[in-house]
Amino acid sequence: MSTDTTRGRAAKEAFSGRTMFIFAAIGSAVGLGNIWRFPYVAFDNGGGAFIIPYLVALLTAGIPLLMLDYAVGHRYRGSAPLSFRRLHPKLETIGWWQLAICVVIAVYYALIIGWAMQYTVFSFSKAWGDDPATFFMSDYMRVSDEVTIGFDFIWPVFIATAIAWLVLLIVLMMGVQNGIGKINVVLIPLLVVMFLIMVGMALTLPGAAAGLDALFTPSWSALGDSSVWVAAYGQIFFSLSVGFGIMVTYASYLKPRSDLSGSALVVGFANSSFEILAGIGVFAALGFMASASGTGVADVATSGIGLAFIAFPAIISQAPFGTLIGVLFFGALAFAGFTSLISIVEVIVAGFRDKLGLSRPAAVALVVIPLAAISLLFFPTTTGLNLLDVVDAFVNNFGIVAAALVSVLLLTAGFSALPTLRDHINSVSSFKLGRTWMIMVGGVTPVILGYILIDQLTETVSQGYNDMPQWFVNTFGWGMAVALIVIAYLLSGLPWSRRTAEAFTSPAPAIQDAYVDRGTLARHKPLSHYQDTATRTPALGQDFSLRAIEDGTVVQRQAPWAHAGSGHTDPVGDAAGRSSAQVQSRRSEGELS
């Protein structure tokens, strides 16, 4: 017996259950940003008072967007391009845009994991000596004075990054359940235990209380500052891995009857729980560093590469049991990064697998080997750090944010898909969503994302980026961000493998969908059926299981446009009569023209 033999449709792998999916999703969400970005953002934006905008952002944007991604992936059961293609043919470009963003992130993310792996080893010998900053920039990365592209390789970094790619290749080859699922089930608890020990040790260091004091002392006036609120939304948004295909891809591996909103709540709060833990650990350690060097915590507080590879080595050198702290910190950083990298590359693997109708090993080889080659060619070099800096800033601010904004706007206003997705979530979930969810996703998040995008655009256009040469920023910043959209558009024009193309219909049960709603709008009918889920979704009672998908009982249904010429315009009646004898297949939920 096999469930992969769905007639004429690309075979679909799956997680064995909800728990494994939740571990994988947490592994994706918990990444470098939780450890090295959150503590400083919180410190810099009101300290203890930051918890208020942070929680508001989590509840009004983070978790609702997480649910949106889950709904798209779970309902349309495909990679990002296929899921959006099934929602509406014109949305395929969005899926490829998200996939292209993942390509860019993957190539530099592996480098940071390589660093973390090497610094885990360096912790034993404290190889950075007395001056970790000079060691990192001059001795370790030998950063070139000239901002350009060069191929002067740093072989230890090259080898460490290559090891990260090799492990990734093996994990992805092993499949969704045996590779991705099982490694997350092992690494995430291990990561938490390692970090708890690290935090426990940091709290016993002299000066730890001063560090926590600096982090948690509230600056209430910050709550009146709009930039603090934007920082909170930005942190939640970047930290949760929403809006660039990861959660769509992982949710497509969930079984048909899986609690989507319940899982999203667990993943959203687990991600934030780890951030709070990281904040406590990092600032306890920074407090020790400040007291050891006789300065204020504000003078040593930093984030990103400076925190992990310059401040922490200094702490490790001075602290009792420094080697253990170093191994735990850099080991945790490597694990957190690696579980995120798995999810980022799986988006690309799944996309090409669906488009070309490949087997998993073929798709993994086709994706991972070229990605590793690009990553190893451009980044473990003396010029790699500057390239990483520009590419990271632009792909985040003008890739992820722009793609998320466009997709949310299109799903809300362009194709009115939110009611469908909400009803889909409600049909399988314990935590029911109402109109509030649609207001959060369709109203709050576009405003916030739009503000962040415009804010970054005006600042970067007027001030340039970090005093880098204009040609470098134009090529690898702006050029890259625009190229992602162009490439996405071109890829969406290429034909799908016949096996996938035969299954463009959503495998999920019919719900009064975006498509019907647009039809109603076109006929100037009021959208009164929006008011109550129960009256507008008689299809919710349909069987949505792997058996039903396999047998095709929820795929073949009466096409709504069959009534267009007959004067039958009652959308509720449409749905109720959908299982009638007049069966007609259609190629996507949104295909109307």
Next chain:
Amino acid sequence: MSTISVVMMIVAMVTVWGGLLLALINIKRSPEEVDELDTPSEGSREDAAHRAATDGDPGSRVNASAAPESRI
């Protein structure tokens, strides 16, 4: 540590970790439904490819799904 920073630290821990606890309790209360076909095996893509190659006509798919053959 000052009193206010201790209070804010506790507030942050209780709200976020408490939220996680509530989310876990919520999901525990809805046990996973077991579907007899919910044990997908990997590596049977060739079989799927074979089927796709042998019945490529989408029209035949409608008929086939109207009378699904038993594959258990």
